[in-house]
Amino acid sequence: MTMKNSSPQATEQERYANVLHWGTLVGFLILVGTFLVYVTGMVAGRVPSDQLPHLWTLSATDYIRATGTPQGWHWVEALDKGDFLSLTGIAILSACPMVSIAAVIPVYLRERNFLYAAICFVTVGVLLYSASGIELLHHR
Template identity: 30%
Template sequence: MSTDTSQTPPEQLLYSTMLFYGCWGSLALMAVTYALYVLGVLTPHVPLEVVTTLWSQPVRVYLEQGNVPTGWGWAVLIGKGDFINFAGIVLLAGMTILCYVPLIGAYMKKKEPIFATIAVLEILVLLFAASGVVGSGGH
């Protein structure tokens, strides 16, 4: 008979549960926003006819002719059919950051300030990387 007394800490369960449902929710959001785009419910920023003519062109040409911003500039176009799907992508990419937030309080409650500090630092590093400040992300 095995007597395994180890248990998964509640903060790890919270993290994994948030990540599980957040990822599936993000994928569902992407499916819904894609449907809004292809069904024409929301007007796209770059008309589909223009997109198809630019498929074989370099990205630079698409950005110029479609008047598409780079970096986080897409955020101002979030209400457009061809950019609303970014909401699900951003949520999916940001789930790790969101999952770290409740860990800070959980670790402070357990009187583990080093782990709480690591969670804060992880959030800051991920936000900094996504900001595009260093030119490696944020697109």
């Protein structure tokens, strides 16, 4: 099924679609590539794979306590370990909506559609806040 959009919103939709397409493609390739490197043992995980069946029955809090897994963005410091390297693709995929929304803000500003530029700006702010891990610091 295909449909044709005859609304004057094609520019913003096309910009969003392009950024989303490339971001998702890159994220997915990195996700699969880094996981293969991890699962085949080319880069060992911080937590040995054969220990995982005893650990993934724990809650996230207990798992972190038992394995000393870093929270927040500290996982970036352990990218030499396969399990944390695999998180790179997940982080890129999670960032895709934020980057795509940010990419259409200039389109709205050019059209002087300040209402939608503001909605996009606030949404990017919410996603940035969520990505920052600041909320996690409040709960420690």
